[in-house]
Amino acid sequence: MTFQKPSHTFTKIHLKALHTNNFKILFALSFTVFINTLSFSQDIPKKGKGINRTVKDSLVTSVDSLDVLKTSEKTQDTIKKDSIKPKKEFLENIVKYHAKDYTTFSNKKQKLYLYNEAKIDYGDMNITAGSITIDYNTNTVFAVGITDSINGYSQKPIFTQGSNVVEPDSIVFNTETQKALIYNSKTEQGEGTVISELTKKENDSVYFVKDAKYTTATNLEDPEYYIKLRKAKIVPGKKIVTGLANLFIYDVPTPLGLPFGFFPQSETQTSGVIIPTFGEQNDRGYFLQNGGYYFAINDYVDLAVLGDYYTNGSYGLRLENKYKKRYKYSGNVGFRYENLITSERGFSDYATSTIYNLRWSHSQDSKANPNSRFSASVNLGSSNYYQQSINQVNVSSFLNNTLSSSVSYSKTFQGEPQVNYSLTATHSQNTNTEEINMTLPTFQGSVGRVYPFASKNGSKKGIIQNINLQYNVRGENRITTTDSLFFKKEMFDDAKAGFQHSIPISTNFKLFKYFSASASSSFNEVWTFKTVDKTYDSVERETVTETINGFDAFRTYNFSTSLGTTVYGMFNFEKEGKDPKIKAIRHVIRPSISYNINPAFDKYYDTYEVVSADGLTTSDVDFTRFEESIFGTPNKTFSSSMGISVSNNLEAKVKDRDSTATEDKKITIFNNLNFSTSYNFAGDSLKWSPVRVSGGTQLFKNKMSVNFGATLDPYALDNNNSRIDTYNIDNGGSLFRLTSANMNASWSFSSKDGNSKNKDKDSSLEENRRSGGRDDDLFGVSQDFANQQIDDKKGDKEEKPSELYNYKIPWNFRVAYAVNYSNSTRQSEISSHSLMFSGDIDLSSKWSIGGSSGYDLKNAGFTYTQLRFERDLLSWRMNFSWVPFSANSSWNFFIGIKSSILSDLKYEKRRQADIQL
Numbered sequence: 001m002t003f004q005k006p007s008h009t010f011t012k013i014h015l016k017a018l019h020t021n022n023f024k025i026l027f028a029l030s031f032t033v034f035i036n037t038l039s040f041s042q043d044i045p046k047k048g049k050g051i052n053r054t055v056k057d058s059l060v061t062s063v064d065s066l067d068v069l070k071t072s073e074k075t076q077d078t079i080k081k082d083s084i085k086p087k088k089e090f091l092e093n094i095v096k097y098h099a100k101d102y103t104t105f106s107n108k109k110q111k112l113y114l115y116n117e118a119k120i121d122y123g124d125m126n127i128t129a130g131s132i133t134i135d136y137n138t139n140t141v142f143a144v145g146i147t148d149s150i151n152g153y154s155q156k157p158i159f160t161q162g163s164n165v166v167e168p169d170s171i172v173f174n175t176e177t178q179k180a181l182i183y184n185s186k187t188e189q190g191e192g193t194v195i196s197e198l199t200k201k202e203n204d205s206v207y208f209v210k211d212a213k214y215t216t217a218t219n220l221e222d223p224e225y226y227i228k229l230r231k232a233k234i235v236p237g238k239k240i241v242t243g244l245a246n247l248f249i250y251d252v253p254t255p256l257g258l259p260f261g262f263f264p265q266s267e268t269q270t271s272g273v274i275i276p277t278f279g280e281q282n283d284r285g286y287f288l289q290n291g292g293y294y295f296a297i298n299d300y301v302d303l304a305v306l307g308d309y310y311t312n313g314s315y316g317l318r319l320e321n322k323y324k325k326r327y328k329y330s331g332n333v334g335f336r337y338e339n340l341i342t343s344e345r346g347f348s349d350y351a352t353s354t355i356y357n358l359r360w361s362h363s364q365d366s367k368a369n370p371n372s373r374f375s376a377s378v379n380l381g382s383s384n385y386y387q388q389s390i391n392q393v394n395v396s397s398f399l400n401n402t403l404s405s406s407v408s409y410s411k412t413f414q415g416e417p418q419v420n421y422s423l424t425a426t427h428s429q430n431t432n433t434e435e436i437n438m439t440l441p442t443f444q445g446s447v448g449r450v451y452p453f454a455s456k457n458g459s460k461k462g463i464i465q466n467i468n469l470q471y472n473v474r475g476e477n478r479i480t481t482t483d484s485l486f487f488k489k490e491m492f493d494d495a496k497a498g499f500q501h502s503i504p505i506s507t508n509f510k511l512f513k514y515f516s517a518s519a520s521s522s523f524n525e526v527w528t529f530k531t532v533d534k535t536y537d538s539v540e541r542e543t544v545t546e547t548i549n550g551f552d553a554f555r556t557y558n559f560s561t562s563l564g565t566t567v568y569g570m571f572n573f574e575k576e577g578k579d580p581k582i583k584a585i586r587h588v589i590r591p592s593i594s595y596n597i598n599p600a601f602d603k604y605y606d607t608y609e610v611v612s613a614d615g616l617t618t619s620d621v622d623f624t625r626f627e628e629s630i631f632g633t634p635n636k637t638f639s640s641s642m643g644i645s646v647s648n649n650l651e652a653k654v655k656d657r658d659s660t661a662t663e664d665k666k667i668t669i670f671n672n673l674n675f676s677t678s679y680n681f682a683g684d685s686l687k688w689s690p691v692r693v694s695g696g697t698q699l700f701k702n703k704m705s706v707n708f709g710a711t712l713d714p715y716a717l718d719n720n721n722s723r724i725d726t727y728n729i730d731n732g733g734s735l736f737r738l739t740s741a742n743m744n745a746s747w748s749f750s751s752k753d754g755n756s757k758n759k760d761k762d763s764s765l766e767e768n769r770r771s772g773g774r775d776d777d778l779f780g781v782s783q784d785f786a787n788q789q790i791d792d793k794k795g796d797k798e799e800k801p802s803e804l805y806n807y808k809i810p811w812n813f814r815v816a817y818a819v820n821y822s823n824s825t826r827q828s829e830i831s832s833h834s835l836m837f838s839g840d841i842d843l844s845s846k847w848s849i850g851g852s853s854g855y856d857l858k859n860a861g862f863t864y865t866q867l868r869f870e871r872d873l874l875s876w877r878m879n880f881s882w883v884p885f886s887a888n889s890s891w892n893f894f895i896g897i898k899s900s901i902l903s904d905l906k907y908e909k910r911r912q913a914d915i916q917l
Helices: 015-019 024-037 065-081 395-399 754-759 762-770
Strands: 095-098 102-106 111-122 125-135 140-144 146-148 152-154 158-161 164-166 170-174 180-189 192-203 206-215 225-235 239-242 245-249 252-258 261-264 272-274 277-281 285-295 301-310 315-325 329-342 351-364 372-381 402-413 419-430 435-450 468-482 496-511 515-537 542-564 567-572 582-598 605-611 618-624 639-654 665-680 691-699 704-713 715-717 723-727 737-750 811-822 829-842 847-856 866-873 876-883 890-897 906-911
Touching: 125 170, 164 180, 192 225, 277 906, 329 372, 372 419, 515 605, 515 618, 715 737
Parallel strands: none
Antiparallel strands: 095 111, 102 111, 111 125, 125 140, 125 158, 140 170, 146 152, 158 164, 170 180, 180 192, 192 206, 206 225, 225 239, 225 245, 239 261, 245 252, 272 285, 277 285, 285 301, 301 315, 315 329, 329 351, 351 372, 372 402, 402 419, 419 435, 435 468, 468 496, 496 515, 515 542, 542 582, 567 582, 582 639, 605 618, 639 665, 665 691, 691 704, 704 737, 715 723, 737 811, 811 829, 829 847, 847 866, 866 876, 876 890, 890 906
16 A cells, blocks of 8 residues: 555644544544545455555545535645644655555554555655554554464564664654664664664664674574673664673673773774784784774775884884775885894894885776876885794795886877887895896887888788888886995996987788798987996006996997798598597698898997006907997997797697587697797807707696797817817717706696685785785795784675585695706706695685695705685684794784674784794
8 A cells, every 4th residue: 555645735734633533524524634645545455466556445535525625725724824833743754555465544543554564664764564553642653573373473574764774573663753662673783783682762863772782693593603782872874882791602601891892883984993912922022013093084095004012122113005096096005114123132142123115006997098007016125024024924925036116107199100108117126135126217118100101091012011110219227226225325326327219110021922021120229328438557457447427329220031931731530431539630830030130330349458467468358338338239240140940839639528529629739839049150150059949738628737948059068068169969979969958837726616716815816916926826825914904804705504514625726847957068967846736625615724835856855835724603714824844934823703893803823933133
C-alpha cells in the first residue's frame, strides 16, 4: 500500500482532531481528512499478491467531497486569521507504507497494522520488518519480526535513518520525539559493528548503549573477539566514548582493558596518534618504536611522522607521505634517518653510525596529459642503510648492491615533423664501493623523421623516396662522487658536461625481389667544456696533465650498409598411410651481412715527447685534448669491417594427445638461435672477432624458460695465454676455442588454484620494488615494521568459515638456475653455479607457509634463506618470518587485528640482526 502526496487543499489538518469523538460526523470528517491527507487507499487483497493499489476506502466515499472541501477551507481561514502559532503537526513528511499479507486500521485502538514484508518510509526514516504497528494515540511505531514453525524468527526489523543502519530484534520509535528503544541491535560503526541488547536512541546523532560488544568480526552471531562496552555513548559517523572496557576472546574475558576508551568513527581520514611498540635489545636497551602522529592533511595528501627511541641514546625519525589525485597522478615519499649507538660509551664494542634513506615514487595517469609526462623513482641514501637499519628486514635490498634513481619529464609537440624533448636526472650507487654516479640533468631532444623526396600522396617507393633524416641532441652533466661527499659542495668539483648532436640519414629498398637492403650515414658533433693538454716533466719524470676550461668541439661521421633476407623451410614427416607423432618442422632463417666504415680523425690528436730514463732517447706519445669528453673521443684508426649474423627460429607441429582436438599442436623448439661475428678489413692482425652464440627456448608448456650463450674464438693462445694471429685449428686445436659459456633457466609452476594466489603477492612484491629490491621473491619478501603501522589494511577481506570442508591445497614454486663457464686463458673453470628457489603452500584456506633459499653448487653451501608462516584468524592475522643464518639472521612474530581502527591491538616480538658497525 502506498501513501502519495494528495492533490487537494486539505493536506495539513492536525490529527489531534481524531481525539474529539463527541460527534460521529466530526469523527468521520476528521478520519476522512486523515485518509485524504495520506491518500490512503486499499483494495481487497488477492491470494499471493501484496497490497499496493489506489481504490478509495468506504469511509471516504460516505462523506460528500464538497462538504469536506468547504470544511477544509474554513479551517484554513481560521488558522490564517488566528494570531496564535499552530502546533507542530504530527506528520511533517509524506508517509509511504506497504505490506504483503494485509494492512488493517483499528478505529477503536487508533492503530495501523502491517504484516509480512512490512515497510514504512517517513522522511529520511525507513523501517522494514515482518510486522509493524503504528499507534496514533502515543505517536509510536513498533516493529518486530514474525515467527513460524518452519523458519523460526525471521524478517527482523531494519531501521535506517540517513546513513545509519540498525538491525535489531525489535524497535519502538516515537515519531514525535524521534526517540527509540532498540532491542538486540547490530549497528555498523566505521569498520566495526556494535552489538547491543538494549540501545536508547536519544536523537538523530546520539545513541546510548549498555553491556554492548564492539567487534570487527564478520560472524556477528558468534564473534571470535569483541571489546565489551559496559556503558557507552555513540555518535554515528564520529565517535564512540565508553567507560570500563576490556577484550573478550570467544566470550572469555582477558585482562587487556581500559578504564575508559575513545573510538573515532569517520568515513574519511582523520589525524591521530600512532601508538608505539615497546621492547628491549641487548645492545641498545629498552625502546619505543614506530610511535608518532598521522596527519590527514586533505583528501589527496597525508603524512605520518614516526620515531624510535632507545635508552642507550639511539634514535630514529621517519616521514611517510602518500598523495593521489584521480586521473592525474599518484605517489609516495619516504625519508628515514637513524642515529645508531651500539653498546655503552667506554666499552670496547662501543660504536656510532648515522644512516639515512630517501624514497620517492611518482606516476602520472596516462589520461592526464597525452603530450607530456612526469615520473619519478628515487631510492638513495647511505650505502649501508639496508644492512644497518634496525626497523626493517628488507631481504632483497639487503642482498642488492646497487641503489638507483630516475626523475624524468618529457614533452611532445605534435605536428610534421614531431618534436620531442625530455629532462632526466639519474642516480646510480654501488653500495660495496660506495661510488655514486649521477647525471644532473640529461637533456634529450629530437625532431621526427623527415622524408624530403617522398611523393605527395605519402607512399614511399625506391631508394630515393625512402631517404629520411632526423636530428637528435643529448646533453649531460655527469657527477662522480663517493658516499662521504654526497650532498656536499665537493661532489661538484669533478663534474663533466657536454652535448652530442647527431643527424642520421638512411634509406631502405628491395634488391632482387627477395633481399632487403639499407644504407645509412651519420654525422656527429660533440661539444665539451673541458679539454686537456699533456706535457712531460723530465725532472719529475712524469706526465703532467693540465685541464683547460672552455668550449671546444669535434666532428665525426661514418657510413654503413646492410643486406638481409628471410628463408623459410618446411620438413614434412607425414606419409600416406602413416600418422607420425611429429608432423612437420618449420625452420625460419634470417641471414644478414653489414659493412661499416669509420674514418680516422687524427687531426684531433697531438703528441708530446717523453725522455727515456737514461736521458738518451726520446719518443712521441699521441693524445687527444678530448680525453675527458663524456661522449668519447674521435676515432684515431681507420676501420673497415664486415658483420655477419644468422638468426634461426624452429617450430614443430605435433599430434595432439587430445583425441577430440581438430588441429595439430604447435610447439617451439627454439625461440631464437643466433650466430654473429665480424671481420675487420683494416686490421693488421686478429681480423676475425669471436663468434657469439645465443639462444633460448620454452619448455613444459612455456612454464620453463631456458637461455644460453657461448663465445667461440678462432685464434690460438701462446704460452703466456695471450691471443696470437694464428688460427686455433692451425695450432693443432679445434676450429674454435670455447672461451666462455653461460646458461640460465627459470621454472615457475603451481597448482590450478596457486595461479590466483600469485596475484595476492603483488602488494608485498611492490614493497620490494619500491625499496630497490627484486621483482620476484627469490631473495625473500621484505618486512617493513614502520609501514605496518600506517599501511591501509582495508583490502584484507574476511571470509566466513564454511560448514562444509572441501579444500584443495594451492601451491606455487619458482626455481632459477644459473651456471657460468670461463676458459679465456685455459683456466677451464665454472666461475659460478647456483640454484635458487622459493614457494608458498596453503595448507588450508587459513594456513600458509612459504620460503625462499638457494644453494651455491660451486662453494657447496646454502645461500640467503627466509622461512615464512602465516595464519589467517578471521578478524586477526598472525605471521612469523625467520632468517636462520647469515650475518642478517633474525626472526619476527606478529599477531594483531586486521582492522586499521584497532591496529594497535597487537603483540609483536622480534630478534633483529646483529649489526656490524
